[in-house]
Amino acid sequence: MTRTGATRPHPAAPPGVSSLSSIRPFRRLWIALSVSGLGHWLSVPALTAMAATLTRGDDAAARAQAVGGVLVALLVPAVLLAPLAGAALSRLDRRLTLLVADALRFLIVLSVPLLDALPWTFAAAFLVACVSVAWSAVAATAPAGLVPAELRPAARRSAARAMCWPAPVAAVVFAFVALIAKGAFGEGDRADLALYVTAGVFLAATAGVAALGEVPGSEPVETFSPVKTLFQGPRVPGVRGLGLAVVGVALAAGAVVAVARVHTGHLGGGDAGYGAVLTGLTSGLGFGLFLGPRVLGPFSRRRLLGLAVIAAALALVVVSLVQNLVVVAFVTAFLGVAAGAAWSTASAVLAGDEPSDEPSDDPAQNRPDAFPRSVALVTALVVAAAVPPLAGVIGSRHYDLGDGDYDFQGTGAAMLIAGLLALLAGLVAFRRLDDRHGIPLVADLRAALQGRVYTPPEQAAPEDRRVARRERGVFIAFEGGEGAGKTTQARLAAIWLRDHGYDVVATQEPGATKIGMRLRAMLLDRETTGLSSRAESLLYAADRADHVANVIRPAMERGSIVVSDRYVDSSLAYQGYGREQPVEDIARVNDWATGGLIPDLTVLLEVPPRTGLGRLSAPADRIESEPDEFHERVRAGFHALAEAEPERYLVLDASRPQGELSREIQYRIREILPDPIPAGTEDVTSTFPIITD
Ligand SMILES: Nc1ncnc2c1ncn2[C@@H]1O[C@H](COP(=O)(O)OP(=O)(O)O)[C@@H](O)[C@H]1O
Numbered sequence: 001m002t003r004t005g006a007t008r009p010h011p012a013a014p015p016g017v018s019s020l021s022s023i024r025p026f027r028r029l030w031i032a033l034s035v036s037g038l039g040h041w042l043s044v045p046a047l048t049a050m051a052a053t054l055t056r057g058d059d060a061a062a063r064a065q066a067v068g069g070v071l072v073a074l075l076v077p078a079v080l081l082a083p084l085a086g087a088a089l090s091r092l093d094r095r096l097t098l099l100v101a102d103a104l105r106f107l108i109v110l111s112v113p114l115l116d117a118l119p120w121t122f123a124a125a126f127l128v129a130c131v132s133v134a135w136s137a138v139a140a141t142a143p144a145g146l147v148p149a150e151l152r153p154a155a156r157r158s159a160a161r162a163m164c165w166p167a168p169v170a171a172v173v174f175a176f177v178a179l180i181a182k183g184a185f186g187e188g189d190r191a192d193l194a195l196y197v198t199a200g201v202f203l204a205a206t207a208g209v210a211a212l213g214e215v216p217g218s219e220p221v222e223t224f225s226p227v228k229t230l231f232q233g234p235r236v237p238g239v240r241g242l243g244l245a246v247v248g249v250a251l252a253a254g255a256v257v258a259v260a261r262v263h264t265g266h267l268g269g270g271d272a273g274y275g276a277v278l279t280g281l282t283s284g285l286g287f288g289l290f291l292g293p294r295v296l297g298p299f300s301r302r303r304l305l306g307l308a309v310i311a312a313a314l315a316l317v318v319v320s321l322v323q324n325l326v327v328v329a330f331v332t333a334f335l336g337v338a339a340g341a342a343w344s345t346a347s348a349v350l351a352g353d354e355p356s357d358e359p360s361d362d363p364a365q366n367r368p369d370a371f372p373r374s375v376a377l378v379t380a381l382v383v384a385a386a387v388p389p390l391a392g393v394i395g396s397r398h399y400d401l402g403d404g405d406y407d408f409q410g411t412g413a414a415m416l417i418a419g420l421l422a423l424l425a426g427l428v429a430f431r432r433l434d435d436r437h438g439i440p441l442v443a444d445l446r447a448a449l450q451g452r453v454y455t456p457p458e459q460a461a462p463e464d465r466r467v468a469r470r471e472r473g474v475f476i477a478f479e480g481g482e483g484a485g486k487t488t489q490a491r492l493a494a495i496w497l498r499d500h501g502y503d504v505v506a507t508q509e510p511g512a513t514k515i516g517m518r519l520r521a522m523l524l525d526r527e528t529t530g531l532s533s534r535a536e537s538l539l540y541a542a543d544r545a546d547h548v549a550n551v552i553r554p555a556m557e558r559g560s561i562v563v564s565d566r567y568v569d570s571s572l573a574y575q576g577y578g579r580e581q582p583v584e585d586i587a588r589v590n591d592w593a594t595g596g597l598i599p600d601l602t603v604l605l606e607v608p609p610r611t612g613l614g615r616l617s618a619p620a621d622r623i624e625s626e627p628d629e630f631h632e633r634v635r636a637g638f639h640a641l642a643e644a645e646p647e648r649y650l651v652l653d654a655s656r657p658q659g660e661l662s663r664e665i666q667y668r669i670r671e672i673l674p675d676p677i678p679a680g681t682e683d684v685t686s687t688f689p690i691i692t693d
């Protein structure tokens with residue numbers, strides 16, 4: 001609704017604090033954690049490469065097993081020791097723990113090239129991993145202790161990012177160090193250099209943490225037992241096939257990592273090639289995690305999850321068969337994208353189905369991703385333990401193909417087997433996860449690409465179809481974040497249309513009907529606390545159902561032009577993207593509520609949330625009071641919706657002057673007005689519309 005007056009600060013922001021990055025101690029800790037994270041991720045290729053270097057004289061099977069052994073040593077503590085760490089760490093000083101963790105890892109990693117022995121490399125990997133378990137548990141919670149309570153959830157998410165983003169950077173650094181080592185020494189791979197660099201990074205992280213002030217321990221350090229969580233099953237038991245999907249993804253990504261060092265050696269790549277493959281995998285993973293459920297907005301997330309697992313498995317099959325290192329690196333990147341997308345889609349499926357019950361004492365019960373994490377960790381451990389020996393047992397095969405030879409190595413064969421198993425897991429998971437039984441996949445995908453939810457013709461309600469045929473009016477919706485200028489522009493458009501003789505019904509959501517006004521009061525009143533996201537979505541949908549049935553549809557049938565301030569896209573953006581609920585579920589509920597009525601044109605007014613919120617003068621309502629991150633997600637949601645269906649949207653930069661905006665809107669509306677005389681307008685309003693400039 002239009003509110004005029006002076007600007008005001010966003011209510012969610014504590015005085016003087018606009019964002020996490022403006023809190024200096026937080027920023028410094030975040031940087032220190034990112035440096036530690038870089039060391040953490042560098043230690044994986046550096047230690048595995050060291051194992052490969054130390055077994056250089058042995059056969060490929062021994063080398064594969066040495067690399068696999070290091071990976072097992074790196075994974076065992078996370079699977080077995082994590083549950084012991086939580087309680088003990090809560091009592092320790094956070095800054096000191098982080099400092100000691102970085103210093104210890106510096107010393108251990110430094111000792112590996114100095115001692116230059118395989119057994120110590122295994123032991124060092126195990127010790128580094130033990131320290132990393134403690135480090136990551138503390139690092140996940142420490143930054144939240146430095147920010148006001150409102151920003152803690154964002155600080156936790158930001159800490160998780162600080163630990164993850166260095167992974168692709170570490171892979172690139174490793175590849176570069178390997179190239180430099182080769183160039184400078186010209187005597188094969190020198191993993192010791194990568195280890196010195198890793199030790200140096202840990203030393204820098206130690207210095208970074210030492211320079212920090214106090215890190216209060218206001219957040220509990222929570223760890224959970226992956227093995228116990230595995231046996232407990234997912235927190236949401238209804239998600240059949242989810243565990244299998246995660247097994248498929250972890251199998252595909254894990255198998256590449258388990259044999260990559262030795263396999264790239266066969267392909268003539270050495271450590272640099274290994275680094276290139278890891279770069280492909282980790283950057284693909286990052287991109288896939290970001291993309292995840294953002295691709296194909298209206299498509300079923302469960303179907304998307306199944307498809308992503310199948311794609312990752314097929315990529316592994318290709319990687320196993322191709323003998324060219326560059327192609328292997330690219331296809332591995334694709335595998336990473338599919339695996340990352342599967343992971344974030346699985347998290348979204350779990351978060352969307354989250355029961356909103358009381359927090360439990362068991363940390364695993366409070367984390368929706370505890371189950372997939374546990375499945376992934378345990379699968380990765382099994383893969384690291386089983387795939388390299390399998391490669392050794394199979395050994396290499398030489399095929400004479402007449403016009404060329406084909407060497408099929410044990411590593412390729414082991415990846416092929418893992419890929420086929422992952423494919424099987426993906427296919428079964430797809431079947432189990434499928435929540436759109438009987439809906440053809442291709443039609444569903446095609447509709448999703450056009451930004452729609454596919455509804456088979458026989459499922460559309462007969463009455464809705466009858467009404468749809470009779471509709472003669474035009475429906476225009478105005479969408480955007482808070483204070484974008486929707487009300488202003490909707491009003492200007494309605495005036496302009498009326499001036500040109502059209503019968504216009506100007507309306508808004510929520511609260512256009514009597515019932516709607518009561519729902520609006522419930523939805524926007526700040527006194528309404530504890531309303532679950534699902535209930536909120538249904539209340540908006542109920543308001544909309546009443547709005548369509550009593551205002552919009554009758555007006556459309558009369559041939560009027562309906563101009564609505566907000567419609568379904570608001571729910572997709574706020575309740576879907578903002579509340580992080582599955583967008584396709586919100587779309588389905590609203591499709592039913594509205595009988596499938598979609599606007600002929602949606603004007604999306606885009607403005608940064610802070611600017612829009614700053615324009616409002618009345619006290620913030622319940623939704624406006626949400627934190628910045630919420631409004632950012634809403635904005636991104638609107639953006640994604642408009643991108644998915646460009647022909648229905650007019651997207652405008654709402655920071656432009658009002659007059660300019662309304663002129664552009666008029667231009668676009670003119671394109672969709674019934675030509676030359678709106679059908680039905682004459683018999684209802686007895687006016688002849690004349691369109692002039
Ligand atoms: N393009 C614009 N530039 C600057 N201020 C604007 C613009 N459009 C609207 N406003 C002002 O912003 C405030 C909110 O506008 P309103 O139309 O109520 O937004 P919404 O309905 O999207 O919340 C009002 O004070 C309005 O005058």
Ligand SMILES: Cc1cn([C@H]2C[C@H](O)[C@@H](COP(=O)(O)OP(=O)(O)O)O2)c(=O)[nH]c1=O
Pocket residue numbers: 001002481482483486487509510524540565566567568570571572574575623624
């Ligand atoms: C229609 C709709 C609105 N909302 C929210 C957005 C707004 O914060 C609030 C509507 O309040 P209102 O004051 O009408 O918003 P605005 O002036 O920004 O148009 O309800 C949803 O979350 N979902 C929906 O489906």
